[in-house]
Amino acid sequence: MCRWYARILAHYPYIIILVVLTVVTTCLVLTITLGSRIDFDDPIAGFEPRGTELADRLVTFANLRQNVGNQTNLLPESKVTDNRPSSTVKKKPKRTSFNNNTDKKYRRWRSNMNNKTNANIFCGVPDESYPRLVVESTHDRSLFNFEDIQAICEMESHYFLHYEPYKNLCIRNPVDGFCCTAWTLGSYIAVLSEKNSCEHITAEDVASVQSLMLECAPFFHSGTLKINCDSEQEEWYFNSNYPPSACSDVPLKCTKYNAVAHIFYYLADSDFMHTRTPPLSSNKPKSFLKYSTLFLPVSSREHALDLFKELDSMPRDYKAIKIVAAEFNVKYLLFEEYLISDSMWLSGACAAIFIVMWLYTSSVFITIMAFLSLFWAVDIAYCLYTFVFNIKFFPYMNMVTLVVLVGIGADDLFIYCKVWRLAKSEKNNGVLEKLVLDTLQHAVMSMLVTSLTTASAFYANYISDITAIRCFSVFAGTCIVMNFVLTLTWLPASIMLEEKWLRCFTNMNNKKYSILYCLCKFPYRLYYWICDWSRIFFEKILPCLVIKFRFVWLIMFSIFWIGSIVIIFFYPRLKLPTSDKFQVFSSDHLLERYDLQVGKQFRFESNKNNVDRQQFFVSVVWGVLAKDNGDPLNPSNKGSLTFDPEFNITSPEAQKWILQFCARIRHTDFYLHMSSYTDCFFERFFKEFMAQDCSNLQVGDVECCNRTGFPIPADKLMDCLSIYISLLQHTPGVQYNNHSPGPRFSNRKISAFFVQLASNYSYSTSYEEAHTFYSKVNQWVNNESLYAPPGMRRGWFVSDLHFYDLQSSLAMGTPLTLGLSLSIVAVVSFFTTLNVLISIYAFMAVAASISVTLASLVLMDWELNLLESVIITIAVGLAIDITLHYGVAYRLAPDIGKEMRVITSVGRMGSPVAMATFTTMLAGALIMPSTVLAYQKFGTFLLLLVSLAWLYATFFFQSLLRIMGPNGGCGQFHWPASDCCTQGTRGHVDKTVYAFSDSTVSTSSTSTREQSQSQNYYTSHHELEPLTGQDHHLQRHQMPHSNNNIPYGCPQHLDQHNHHHPRRKGDYLTVKSSSTLLSTSGNTPSSPSASSIDKHKLKLTLDSIPAS
Known part of the structure; x- marks a missing residue:
């Protein structure tokens, strides 16, 4: 097999090239025509576990709440068809607007704008959906001073108002048609000072407002001064995200325009004028303002994307202040652009490695072909990834494979070219076919080892539960394997093409080919100069x-x-x-600094993060099995619901047990007492709705009252539930929707049911705290299920x-x-x-x-x-x-x-x-x-x-x-003796076997090695490679000795291919009369007699070097 392949490579390398080109072209055409477009609009897609116990529960619970109308319904009368589409729709980030509330607030503000005084210089109030940036002083001082506040105002004008596209992006004031004023500390000082702009404020205005803030700070930090103290809903400074408040016992000057509350809540960091005792390590006063935000009146996310690009191109420092963070809600939209733009660094790495490979191989053609093989490896791997492995999801982590592939590809090229060069330089190097065979025998093993270990490490990641990591392991491992295959096919064939034909077109020693001469001679000279020093260092000093x-x-x-x-x-x-904030950019990026460090310093961000996560909720589900039957390698395919065939909550035993379950969970040490209409659905249904006086019923009404016995028959239970749920949906202050706990129906049957109660465990990203909560509640639910009726024993617990x-x-x-x-x-x-x-x-x-x-x-x-x-x-x-x-x-x-x-x-x-x-x-x-x-x-x-x-x-x-x-x-x-890929039979001693060094040692197959040791002594006792400059110069001068005008590699020269390149005396380290020693001792070099050879018998000799 090895000889047959070596013969094809030696005589017909173009066949290998054509076969590889056919395969890679086919893969490329399939990828372009049938493959889906690679996009990274959602970089965090796939960064979630699939297949774990908790992941199955989370996926099932999400499907239960989101698939209402497909597999389940809120009312018994709604019918469910057998068409059950699984949740495979990929959710794209919305790009039209930040949220619906922004437009509503703007329309309400605009409707009464013309009736306001000049104190109203804003377009409403700050909102978390508006773009914002954070500044701090460059002089390590409080920002609450006239110079810094003026700098903030000027920066707004210089960075944004003078930016021509900004005028088309901003929300405009309907009175004068200009861009609305940004919400900044200086603008609020202008409002409180009855000024039209922050450019008109004075140092006295700043000092006056600072005194006002000091006076009002205790009311705000105690919770007395709220966001909507001095406002009706039609006022421009009313914040619809918060209810109106009376704010009794608060001075009127603290509630004017709600400006003081807005400064504390939106514009100043949470440590500003706080009543708590500062840490001993801090020498800053309570009135020290470290960070301040600047909200921009831009409502479209696409507009914000363009605006951030402009901001990112501006200097961070402006006079006495500097921009330290920003939040434009465009981080994931920017990611794909940065991923492409950062490819220039990868291109730079490839260019540098290209130069190194060129210097090492002394061939532009071989280097180009080696880089093409890397591209072909990615092409074939992606085709297999998409069409053979049928993986629909391509995470951005797969792009990291290119970096590893460049390093591995260079390593394989170094090994193969080193062995090939040594094979040609040895005496009695044989015919071309033998050179190829010996090079493959000695190089394949090392390349196999490096590729196998690297690919195995990649494939080992497939046991991970996280989708993106599993996809990465498959793609990266396949790329390494394909690169190894191409190294055995494309690379040797390329070297043979150059050896047999391409060298004929260039006479390397004829200076009349000036461009090619200089292009190809420079790497030779630099390479030999490096070799002179490397030989000294690696063979002597190291x-x-x-x-x-x-x-x-x-x-x-x-x-x-x-x-x-x-x-x-x-x-x-x-x-x-x-931190559950997913980082995609470097830590010094403005957007990442806001998410990871600066954003949490402001109260509105802390409240926004905690509004839905103040406590861990306890959700217990029955009727559906916690099973994720979607594609674990596709984050957009979460499968469909798998119903529990044994579930039956309408049985008398189940009705009694569910009430007892709700009563017992309220007596646990993890339950938080919080009133809700739907937390334990059947409690209020049985104890309130079904306990109403029957005398209040009208003629024709279903008898759902206190005359109905308990447990309720299944048919009547369906009728009463239908009435009760309809009343809930129309009760003011009660939200009963897809996410509300309670029953879910399929064709007048309760197909699923879940309860949801608050726990006294605060939401935490700490692994230890979350683990304690999950273990405790999960154990309690499992114990309760042991004593449940047969139709209720498959309940399971889930939370956020x-x-x-x-x-x-x-x-x-x-x-x-x-x-x-x-x-x-x-x-x-x-x-x-x-x-x-x-x-x-x-x-x-x-x-x-x-x-x-x-x-x-x-x-x-x-x-x-x-x-x-x-x-x-x-x-x-x-x-x-x-x-x-x-x-x-x-x-x-x-x-x-x-x-x-x-x-x-x-x-x-x-x-x-x-x-x-x-x-x-x-x-x-x-x-x-x-x-x-x-x-x-x-x-x-x-x-x-x-x-x-x-x-x-x-x-x-x-x-x-x-x-x-x-x-x-x-x-x-030792491996058993084998004739596979060896140089002939055991009885035949090949006289042209030559010694290898450097890479040859590491690349030789062990089995081949054991076979070779019994054949020739030189195969075990390798010669040191000649690396001196004199030797290489001598080779270069004497290589075309027979005819200076015949380039190396042409047919005329191939006839003299078996010549031995002359070397210096000191370049060979041999054992004198080694063949005689073997024949007399009858031992291999690894036997005791061979291994006991005295060092002093080793000497430098020219006995084995024929005259040139």
């Missing part, structure tokens, strides 16, 4: 450092490892996310625990995924080296490098969020490659002592390993300036992980091998 200071390295890196464990698990510890479910999935899924990845790495490392000790030491080095990397990230304030979880689990696949290269090199080095084996492994593998490390670090460093958080964090992670992995592999792992490494056959296993 092995000396490793061996001489081995105990220092071992102790120092072990201390780092132990310290990292303390940092990760004890203090400061890797923590679960504490989406964030807790995410935290729980991360806390349990990340260690499992990491353990699976480490297990795969341990297996791969063992089967690669077949040595127990080397595998254990490699595992230790990988674990240590990952541990130190995580500790570094913890010290950088990283939390275990979604992106961090993926990063941690794929770290294993990226960190093992370097260690495995060194491990295999040590395993295959001449068995003449641990020190010499370490020197050999470092000398041979140092250069390609360092190059692979450098390119991956380069890719990470160049995407770190991105705005998108995924790119930024992944770049930071790559930079840290790869650098630490190289340090631990080079110094820690090699020091372990030098001190406690295997010697001889200690801990060594």
Whole structure:
């Protein structure tokens, strides 16, 4: 098989090229014509668990409340058809307006605008839906001073009013037709001072209002001064989001225009003039104003998007103030644009790696073809992802795969080109077909190891419960596998195309081809210059450092490892996310600063976040099974309801039990006493509605009164429920809708029922608090279900625990995924080296490098969020490659002592390993300036992980091998002899077998290696590659020795392909008369007799080098 494929590559490479092009073109056409458009309008889609116990309950409960009219109804008379569409409609973010209340407020304000005095300079009152930005002083002083307030007013004019498009975006004043005034601290001071504009206020006005704020502050902080104290509903300063208040005992000057309350509530941070005692560490007075908001009168989200882009292009600092945060409700709309614009950083990384690859391969054609193979890999992987795996959802995290793919692709190219160059440079290198065969035999194993470990780490993430992570694992793993396949097909065929045909068009030594000559000669010169220095460093200096200071390295890196464990698990510890705000941009972005840091400093934001989350609610559901039958890889497909066939709440036992259940839950220690008409639906129905006096009924009315016996027969129960629910829907102050607890009907049968009561547990994003609440209530409901009637035993509890479910999935899924990845790495490392000790030491080095990397990230304030979880689990696949290269090199080095084996492994593998490390670090460093958080964090992670992995592999792992490494056959296993892909039969000794170094050592297959050792001594005792500048210059001058005008690679030159390139005497390290030694001893190099060869028998010789 190997010989057949090598023959095709050597003689018909264009066939491989055409086959690959046919496949990738087919995939590309299918993707463009039949595939759906990739969009990232909702970047948080898929960042939720699916398949967990709690996730199934949350999905089912959401379907129960949202599918009213499809599978269930609020009234018994409504009929439900068998057409049950599942909830697969993808919800797009609304782009037309912020909310309906904004337009209503504006119309009401405009209707009475003409009757107001000049004190009314606003278009209504501030609203949470308006765009806003936050400023602070640049001089570390309170903003409540005349200079800073004037700067805020001027910034409004300079940044917005003078911005021509803003005049078309803003809400206009119907009186004068100009843009409405922004709600700022200066504008409110102007209103209280009876001025027309904040530009007209004076220092005395500022001081007067500050004194007023100090006088009114106690009333506001005590709750006496409210938002709507001095206003009727028709007034311009009435806030319809809050009820009118009498505000008794509050001075009239504090309620004028509600300005003081608006300043405290909307414009000033919550610490401003607060009555509580400031912390001892704070030396600021209570009147210190740190932050202030500026609300802009823009009601359309699309307009706000354009406005934010203009703001983002402006300087942050303006005179004595600076913009520190902003909220324009456009973060997710901006995300896709930033994702595209940040691709320039990825393009920069690709360009830099392209140059490095060009210098390494000395071929523009090969480098271009290598980059095309990366594109083909993504193309084929996406086609498989969409049409074969049938995954409809494409999260933005999949874009991170491109960064890893560039690094892996460069590594594979370095390995293959290195082996190919060594194969051509050796004496007796044979025919072209043999060169291809030997290159494949020695390169495939290493590329397989790196691709297998990386792809396995990606695929291991599939056991996660989170949709986006699972989709990412499939796409990323498939990309790595496809890249490996193309490295075995597209890349060798491309190299053969250049070798056989493309070199014929360029005479590299003829300067009359000036452009091509300069283009191709520069990388050669730079490459050989680098090689001169790298040979000295990697073969002399680095092995000396490793061996001489081995105990220092071992102790120092072990201390780092132990310290990292303390940092990760004890203090400061890797923590679960504490904020349910999903971050998509870098932390210094204006929108993210508002969400994560500054927004919570204002009272209106705190109240907005807590209005629906003051307490955890307890919802207990019967009649539907907690089963998510939707697509777990598609967040928009939540499936449909699965009804419980045993559910029956109309039985006499069930009617009695549900009343007892409601009574018992009110006596629990987690119940919060809060009156509601619908919390426990049947309580009020049985005890109030059914207890009414029958004398009040009219002729023809259904008898739903106190004469009706309890339990109620099923038919009459349906009739009475229909009347009761209709009354609820028309009762003032009572909202009975799809989200209200109570029965749900299907064809005059109660198909589902749920109760909902408040708990005394405050809503919290703390994992420990949410876990305590869920465990306690869930246990109580399960115990109650044990004693329920047969038709009520499948009830289950649910609450607003989406964030807790995410935290729980991360806390349990990340260690499992990491353990699976480490297990795969341990297996791969063992089967690669077949040595127990080397595998254990490699595992230790990988674990240590990952541990130190995580500790570094913890010290950088990283939390275990979604992106961090993926990063941690794929770290294993990226960190093992370097260690495995060194491990295999040590395993295959001449068995003449641990020190010499370490020197050999470092000398041979140092250069390609360092190059692979450098390119991956380069890719990470160049995407770190991105705005998108995924790119930024992944770049930071790559930079840290790869650098630490190289340090631990080079110094820690090699020091372990030098001190406690295997010697001889200690801990060594062997594959059974096999003829697959070997160079002939066992009885035949191939005279053209040549020695490889560097990448060759790490890339050789173990099975092939064992077979080769019995054939030729040189296969075990590898020569060191010549890297001196003199040697390479000599090769370049002597390569076209026979005919200077015949370019290398042309048919005329192919006839002389078996020539040996002359080398210096010091470039070969051989064992004199090695073949004679083998024939007389009858042992392989790994046998005791071969391994006991005295070092002093090794010497530099020219015996095996023929004259040029």
